[in-house]
Amino acid sequence: MLRSALIGLVLLVAPAASAQETEPRFAWPAACTLGQDCFIQNYVDTAPGPRFANFRCDRLGYDGDNGIDIRLRDLAAMRKGVDILAAADGTVAGIRDGEPDISVKERGVDAVKDVKAGNGVTIDHGGGWFTRYAHMKQGSVRVKPGDTVKAGQPLGQIGLSGFTEFPHVEFSVMKGLGETFIDPFTALPIGSGCETAGHPLWAADVPYIQTALLIAGFTAGQPDWEAARRGDYAEIKGGRNAPLVMWAESFGVRAGDTQTVTIIGPDGKPVHQTRTVLPESKNLFDAFSGRRAPPEGWAPGTYTGRYQLQRYDALVIDTERKVEIP
Missing domain, CATH: 2.60.40.1220 (Immunoglobulin-like)
Structure with a gap:
């Protein structure tokens, strides 16, 4: 959820020699249907400075957010199990597992100060592009560093680990590992302004659901x-x-x-x-x-x-x- 999340999670591997300096296209990273059994509750912060606006100049999100939060309706849905999927082909650059699925309201901020993103996976897509999948369910991570993954391959399940109050996966796009966070709805760095023209990095249309x-x-x-x-x-x-x-x-x-x-x-x-x-x-x-x-x-x-x-x-x-x- 926070800009510092998953810094400790990343375990580097050598980038693929054939990586191309082209933009990737990302598939929907969860085995759920947007608007039916999951929703984007928070979007990337496009506003520079200490205020928030997402790419639609709307308030759905919070200041400094560097990923999108794809949430389930409730904990009952999380317990049933919803897979997180690789958004594109790549190589697993790092993982974390073992953090409990407990709301930060119950666990306390101090308990997660060093593991704010909870359990997760980071994938290297080549050409300097990375994706990060945070707040995964404890014990659900199915890959290890160095594994080659294909788009749509299950990585683990949506959970409640780390600094969060509701079951979701935070999907973040980075250009450079932990360097520049990119809004997948505009292909622009966070803080670029909500009225700045961009283009989506999604392989298929992802509708905006405000309420x-x-x-x-x-x-x-x-x-x-x-x-x-x-x-x-x-x-x-x-x-x-x-x-x-x-x-x-x-x-x-x-x-x-x-x-x-x-x-x-x-x-x-x-x-x-x-x-x-x-x-x-x-x-x-x-x-x-x-x-x-x-x-x-x-x-x-x-x-x-x-x-x-x-x-x-x-x-x-x-x-x-x-x-x-x-």
């Missing part, structure tokens, strides 16, 4: 967000006399967006609805809304929660979740 839902569900009260990210609420059942609360976690919400939470009872009529205009932009946004049970208790049946996020005249998020009350 999306990550996870949503029901709880019987205010959600514990760490529990929600672990998937603990996936099989929750409602109680006749318990509160009924819908929650959602999204990324890329913007000031002025209108959020609506509606809960529909078994008879098709709303039992709860709130509508809120969001006062500020947030790259990661947690929301919940609900109500206590009525004095007579909830009627048994299926309750449907609907979470909507509207920007101007367009619904950018519109999702439903259901819960049974016996």
